[in-house]
Amino acid sequence: MSSVARRPNAGVYRPAVKGRVVRRTELDPVAQLCRTANTVRAHLERTVLRDVEMTWTTYDVLELVCARQVIEPPDIATEVGIARATLTSALAVLSDRNLVQRELHEHDQRRVVLRPTPAGAALARTLRGRVEARQAQLFAAPGMPREDDFAAVLAVLAGRVRPDGGNADTRKAR
Numbered sequence: 001m002s003s004v005a006r007r008p009n010a011g012v013y014r015p016a017v018k019g020r021v022v023r024r025t026e027l028d029p030v031a032q033l034c035r036t037a038n039t040v041r042a043h044l045e046r047t048v049l050r051d052v053e054m055t056w057t058t059y060d061v062l063e064l065v066c067a068r069q070v071i072e073p074p075d076i077a078t079e080v081g082i083a084r085a086t087l088t089s090a091l092a093v094l095s096d097r098n099l100v101q102r103e104l105h106e107h108d109q110r111r112v113v114l115r116p117t118p119a120g121a122a123l124a125r126t127l128r129g130r131v132e133a134r135q136a137q138l139f140a141a142p143g144m145p146r147e148d149d150f151a152a153v154l155a156v157l158a159g160r161v162r163p164d165g166g167n168a169d170t171r172k173a174r
Contacts, residue, residue: 048130061090065100066116066124
């Protein structure tokens with residue numbers, strides 16, 4: 001077979017030739033942060049949320065609605081950091097289970113606000129306690145930073161990468 005007739009090999013893995021060792025790249029802090037977040041999220045879904053048939057996203061949305069009491073969907077998507085389509089799916093699950101309710105905005109009937117139902121608030125309290133207990137176990141290991149310090153650093157980092165520079169105050173209902 002001629003060299004012209006060979007298949008292209010772009011993107012094909014080729015092991016080191018003649019004993020050359022490929023240097024390992026340094027640990028990327030953002031990549032490690034994302035991996036860790038995914039691992040912890042999956043752990044909490046398995047140990048806490050699976051019993052009530054929730055994902056981290058549905059739990060996070062329910063928590064935010066309960067914390068704010070009245071909130072608009074775009075504010076939830078921004079705060080939680082999810083696409084609107086993902087939020088729509090999560091809200092459908094929460095509404096079908098009677099954990100949140102949609103209402104028309106008081107001053108603008110074209111807009112919708114969300115409120116927790118009593119059942120949603122009760123479930124959020126229960127789950128928050130379970131999640132906090134698991135967090136306490138995870139942070140109890142020797143050498144771990146204080147939970148509050150760690151959370152503060154992550155909040156600052158999240159604020160810096162938001163499109164609005166972290167300046168939007170989504171805690172207030174409009």
